[in-house]
Amino acid sequence: MSTTNEPQTAAIVPSYAIRLEFNAGAEGWELPILPGKLSIRRSGAGKSYSIIGAGNISTIEKPELAEIDFESFFPVNPWPFNKQAISKTPAEYVADINRWMKSGYPLRFIYGGSGEAGRRGAIRLPMTITSFERWEEAGSPGDVYYSLKLKEYVYYAPIKIRVAGTGGKMVAEPAKRVDLRVPPKTYKVVKGDTLIRISMKLYDGDSSRWREIQKLNGLSDADLKRMQIGQLLKVPPPKE
Template sequence: MAYGIWLSWNSQEEGFDLPVLPEEIGVSMGGDGAGHDVYGLGKINVIKDRNLAEYTIDSFFPAQNYPFVTATVLLHPKAYVDYIMRWWESKWPIRFVYRGSTMEVNTAASIESFEWKERAGAAGDIEYSLKLKEYRFYSALKPTVKSSGGAATVTKSAPKRPDDRVPPKTYTVVSGDSLWKIAQMTLGDGSRWKEIQKLNKISDAQVKSLKIGQTLKLPAVTGSGG
């Protein structure tokens, strides 16, 4: 991607370029340095890890293809709003990529706030303010104990590579279920039953004989925007 801003969700299953680049990107970053009084030295400051970076984007979603629109694909203004709201409601981080002339950011981020309104004097354009916060994936590390020459040593396994995909949701099969019925109930679209079949590696012969109590993984729910 050249100069611009790209937002995506669930390992780029969904995403878009911001159609109109903001005049500036607001970046806020602080630290948790703690001050202490030490006898004989006076006041000292203990440096700690920096806080998570916060980003503010103020721009608008255009209702028409203005000359200054930089995105190759232009969506309806409300489609952008629908995407962002759906990602926010998923309670899962998005991917924020910004490439400028002097700065580059590529990070997982949580949506902290999103305000939007129809732009005065430009029917259909939607002004917005989007605030993101850097997100760090985390998980507990499992220690292992090794014995060498009678002395026990404790080591921690290396952290796994962060995975920004939304964990798959599941459904437990009950009497009378079919893949079409499950797709209709859980995804809102019965025609997506083949996606469930493929995701769970169900053969054509097994489609008509689902086992009661069987747990099925479900694909991501897609929205109406874009």
């Protein structure tokens, strides 16, 4: 038995989280309850051929797109075993997913642990939502249970071809990086407008979103008193 007085260091258990981000990270949150099972699938895409004199052969091609699915729930109240932050109500989580699904833009799925090693080994994939189902269960009033299925999204853009020199050689121009930020909608200021009135006009009487409009346009409190008729303001999308 050791008689030394050396300090004992407890093992550090990494904390894992799943995060969904949208609009180049402008929106997003961690799942408040981690799923009991996370399925990640990526199938091969090789093909088989029969060659006279050689028999059957197979080719190696690029693998299929990754698919991820899991089930969990959005709690209406904090759970004792849960260490994740609950930043929204179940209805708000559901509204975000529905809005992202209808937007026509991908989200980013991030799964990783704490610390430098956890961040290096994180899974970070652009994904589209292929299925989102939700339900309630007896004994858990207010909690929203759900299943989410995602499919990998591949960035693509048209390739421009130009003629180089006098020899008529066709050269493909380097593809520009795809901008996946959702273009903001705009509103033109009219006489008598304030940000609170604009918020009420655009969001069914909800005046609370004026701060979002202010932040989106980079307006100071002093700027709010100098808004001009005809001024174009960026406005966030409605919450569904």
